[in-house]
Amino acid sequence: SQTIHQWPATLVQPVGSPLSLECTVEGTSNPNLYWYRQAAGRGLQLLFYSVGIGQISSEVPQNLSASRPQDRQFILSSKKLLLSDSGFYLCASPTPALNTEAFFGQGTRLTVV
Amino acid sequence: GEDVEQSLFLSVREGDSSVINCTYTDSSSTYLYWYKQEPGAGLQLLTYIFSNMDMKQDQRLTVLLNKKDKHLSLRIADTQTGDSAIYFCAEGGSNDYKLSFGAGTTVTVRA
Numbered sequence: 703s704q705t706i707h708q709w710p711a712t713l714v715q716p717v718g719s720p721l722s723l724e725c726t727v728e729g730t731s732n733p734n735l736y737w738y739r740q741a742a743g744r745g746l747q748l749l750f751y752s753v754g755i756g757q758i759s760s761e762v763p764q765n766l767s768a769s770r771p772q773d774r775q776f777i778l779s780s781k782k783l784l785l786s787d788s789g790f791y792l793c794a795s796p797t798p799a800l801n802t803e804a805f806f807g808q809g810t811r812l813t814v815v
Numbered sequence: 816g817e818d819v820e821q822s823l824f825l826s827v828r829e830g831d832s833s834v835i836n837c838t839y840t841d842s843s844s845t846y847l848y849w850y851k852q853e854p855g856a857g858l859q860l861l862t863y864i865f866s867n868m869d870m871k872q873d874q875r876l877t878v879l880l881n882k883k884d885k886h887l888s889l890r891i892a893d894t895q896t897g898d899s900a901i902y903f904c905a906e907g908g909s910n911d912y913k914l915s916f917g918a919g920t921t922v923t924v925r926a
Contacts, residue, residue, distance in 0.1 A: 708857075736913065745819065745903065746858075746916035761913075792857055794914075806850075808857040 704729040708793045708807030715814055721766075721780040723810050725793030728774070733795040735776040737768055740790040740809075752776060788814045819917040821904050826923045833891040835920045837904030840885060844906040847880060848914065849889045852901040861889070861902075891922075899924045 705728045715721060727733050734753050738746040748761045750768035758768050765784050769777045776793060793807040821837040839847070845866050850858040864871045864878045864887075871878045877890040887906075891898055901919040 738916075745918040746905075746914075748913055748915070751913060805860075806858040811855075 704733075704795065704805055706793055706795055706805050706807040708791075708810060710810060711808060712811045713813070715783050715812065717785055717814055718782045721778070721783050721787070721812070723778040723791055723793075723812075725776040725778075725807055726774055727776075727795050730774075730795070732773055735770065736794040737776065737778050738792045738794060740792065742789070746792065750778070783814045785814050788812055818915045819904055819906055821902075821917040821920050823918060824921050824923070826925060827894050829894060829896060829924050829926050831894055833889075833894045833898065833922055833924075835889045835891075835902050835904075835922065837887040837889075837917055838885055839887065839904070839906045839915075841906055841915070842882075842885065846907050847878075847887050848903075848905040848907070849876075849878065849887075850903040850905060850916075852903065852919065854900075858903065894922075894924050896924050896926075898922060 707726045709724060736751045737749045739749055740746050750758055750760055752758050752770040755770050755773055765787060766778060766780050791810045791812060795805055818840045827833045846863050848863040849861045851861050852858050862873050862876050862878055864880050866882060869880055875892045879888045887904055899922055901921050903919045904917040905914045907914045
């Protein structure tokens, strides 16, 4: 069965420091992968999605970037974090069979101080 | 999140039914979902409904869809303390798999 691994679970970083969050998927090949952010009191906002290696689409302009170096690896990065980057980041992938269910990783709670 | 709206809070007594409401704007949505997020955890898919269905029942959960009004609801029968969580409504199309989420409804179950 498909499993999404996401780490770290929590992260506290100073303003201006770099960021790298990693997401890997097991149990499927060539998955569509997504990064969502959940800010306090708001819904999940789609940040990036990728349909294959090296293919990244950005949904909103922001301080973050994403990369897909391998088929089952999706990385969220920043060169210099801002306070407004704080939030709960979730990696997601639909199931390969039905493409109706999005499986989510456990999330990374990022606090920028 | 602007395309999917839901109320932010719901308080319900243990044993009563909970009803969480959601409205969406994209008439081309093919699937509508309910996710549950427990404190400090990721999202867990509770149930989903195809846009050509009016109702779906799964044990204590009942999903009602009014496609004309673009209104989705989730009813939890016999609400338990373990049902305390944030519930997200989401909609997605058939051409891609991007989901649009509401802000989430925090359900608090009181004794």
